[in-house]
Amino acid sequence: MDGIRSLLGHGNELARHFCQRVRFRTLVFVLTLLFIPLTILFILYLQWHSAFEAPKAEMAEHFNPVMTLGPERDLKFLLHPQDHVSRDPGIRHFSWNITKGMIAPNGVQKDVFLINNEFPGPTIEARSGDTLEIEVFNFAEEEISLHWHGLHMRGANQMDGPVGITQCAIKQWGRLTYQVPIGDQAGTFWYHAHSEVQRGDGLYGGLVVHNPTASPENIEYQYDNELLFLVGDWYHWPAARVLATFMSPTSTGVEPCPDALLINGLGYFDCSMATHGAPVNCSHVEKPWLMLNKKYRYRVRLVNVGSLTGFSFTIPDSNFVYHSILYPAERVDFIVSWPESVTGADTEVIIELDDEFFLRPNFALTPTQSFLLAAESGKHQSTNNTTEVHRLSLRDVKGPPLAEPLPSPGKTFMIYTAIEALTHLNNIPHGFINHAFWEPQNLPLVSLDREIWDSHQLVPWTGSEPTWVELTINNIDANGHPFHLHRFDFHVITSYEGKGGWDYYNPFTPTRPPRGGPFNLENPIHKDTVYVPPWGYVVIRFLADNEGIWALHCHVLWHQGSGMSMAFQVLGHEQKGFSDSIVGLSAENLCMT
Ligand SMILES: *[C@@H]1O[C@H](CO)[C@@H](O)[C@H](O)[C@H]1NC(C)=O
Ligand SMILES: *[C@@H]1O[C@H](CO)[C@@H](O)[C@H](O)[C@H]1NC(C)=O
Ligand SMILES: *[C@@H]1O[C@H](CO)[C@@H](O)[C@H](O)[C@H]1NC(C)=O
Ligand SMILES: *[C@@H]1O[C@H](CO)[C@@H](O)[C@H](O)[C@H]1NC(C)=O
Ligand SMILES: [Cu+2]
Secondary structure, three states, X not given: OOOEEEEEEEOOOOOOOOOOOOOEEEEEXXXXXXXXXXXXXXXXXXXXXXXXXXXXXXXXXXXXOOOOOOHHHEOOEEOOHHXXXXXXXXXXXXXXXXXXXXXXXXXXXXXXXXEOOEOOEEEEEEEOOOEEEEEEXXXXXXXXXXXXXXXXXXXXXXXXXXXXXXXXXXXXXOEEEEEEEOOOOOEEEEEXXXXXXXXXXXXXXXXXXXXXXXXOHHHHOOOOEEXXXXXXXXXXXXXXXXXXXXXXXXXXXXXXXXXXXXEOOEOXXXXXXXXXXXXXXXXXXXXXXXXXXOOOOEEEEEEEOOOOOOEEEEOOOOOEEEOOOEOOOOEEEEEEXXXXXXXXXXXXEEEEEOHHHOOOOOOOOOOEEEEEEEEOOOOOOOOOOOOOOEEEOHHHOOOOOOOOOOOOOOEEEEEEEEEXXXXXXXXXXXXXXXXXXXXXXXXXXXXOOHHHOOOOOOOOEOOOOOEEEEEEEEEOOOOOEEEEEOOOOEEEEEEEOOOOOOOOOOOOOOOOOXXXXXXXXXOOEEEEEEEEOOOOEEEEEEEEOOOEEEEEEEOOHHHHHOOOEEEEEEOOEOOOEOOOOHHHHHHHHHHHO
């Protein structure tokens, strides 16, 4: 096929605002055929239902007197499964006014997207079987769109969100009602902008689908309450400016380092840490905190809503140790409880940003931060005692055993991905998948015949019949890429971190067995976002049965924004795509309004 090119890039010192990292990046770009499907991630989830939630008034009564901080610095997002698990499924209507406003989530002012004046946006809670009907009014001075991360959107490809693939952006003063069928799904999801890099300016929120099963999850897993944590890195600069810094020749492909981290839209920043190179309007705010009754057991739903970095999440005196890094867009649910001996003592929540992307940190950033978790003196007894400490590493997690081993794929695809700064692109770094870096065309692909798709559109077709697809994602870079496949939960049948050489896997040359060992076809984890390790690969399988054009992209915002994105066309017509279908026509309509 195509030749092999080698590029060398030496990391430079960047403006001091950024991580200064000397990265010796050897980019070997192998062009190969490639194709298709899917990916992404995500992980476990449970479901729930809560029987022992303390009424709010009672919680207030037990406020510890130490907590003189205003309630606005409370980072507790308590969920309400009891409002959903025993009601009938139906249409859940929301009306959202989207604006931008200058707020200071960590004391530093930033122009942030607000949904009905809130940041993060309102948490959507629903149950399996519901349909969400979300009427979006765009009062911001930018065009926007929203994506419902992790939902299957069966029969609703045109509501999936990615501008340039399934829709035109919603114009200023424009309006769009997203109809989002939840189907039989349940779990921890989120929603976020899928236009430009607006996710980095706060256009996101939580989306939790409670599971109304006959055997309630709160009994099966013995928890009393549910908490949502939307955690992520945070940049003080507008996301478009951060992307422009990344996509300049002087970055040599080194990602700008975040300035801070937020939990549920709140953070803490020491104003004296701000650097001259990156002045900010900063005022002191109290550290956010939360208070819990430590006699309860909590189901924690944790989402990485950040732009670049993975993190770990620890509550040191609890029975649970989350022992892994959660990458952007990944979610994990787990149970937190405490041994009887510590239920009266205050503790902390510790977030540690992974240093994969910053060998030399941004001087303004405190990568490990802890937040007070105060013990509420409640009178409720825990439903049980737990003394064992559970450790979880996402890389080792297996799924439930499958009834039968995964079927062999009907279609096999392989891609290579890398950030590259090529001379013919003026040394501006781009996120490549095979030969292509993605850019949107004027109109979304679903509304266009394939013959007028341009060369930035890498969109293999899985065929006219449902079939099992196997996709190998080879990562040429020295850092990982968390890939998300829209619409599908895929089985991760292998994951391998390379040693820095030619450790890739090519399914088309079966004489070389995969270096990462045999595939797990018995109990692979099932998710919608998967971390593709440095110099390594993952292989995923999914059943391509839901028609539409479904994006596959790195969830690092700067990689996605610089082109590390493609899609799969599932079903539809080989030449016309979906241009003649309801999906295509409805996308076309939106573009004309
Ligand atoms: C959205 O804005 C419109 C027009 O300003 C207003 O009438 C409506 O009450 C707002 N809705 C919400 C939920 O704030
Ligand atoms: C700080 O606020 C002032 C007044 O609103 C504004 O003119 C200036 O641009 C802001 N500076 C930064 C770095 O945001
Ligand atoms: C919990 O542990 C305490 C102390 O170890 C014990 O006395 C109590 O019976 C236990 N309760 C339950 C429900 O197991
Ligand atoms: C506590 O856990 C044990 C072991 O899992 C179980 O046998 C017992 O029924 C539980 N007790 C309560 C009160 O739920
Ligand atoms: Cu990436």
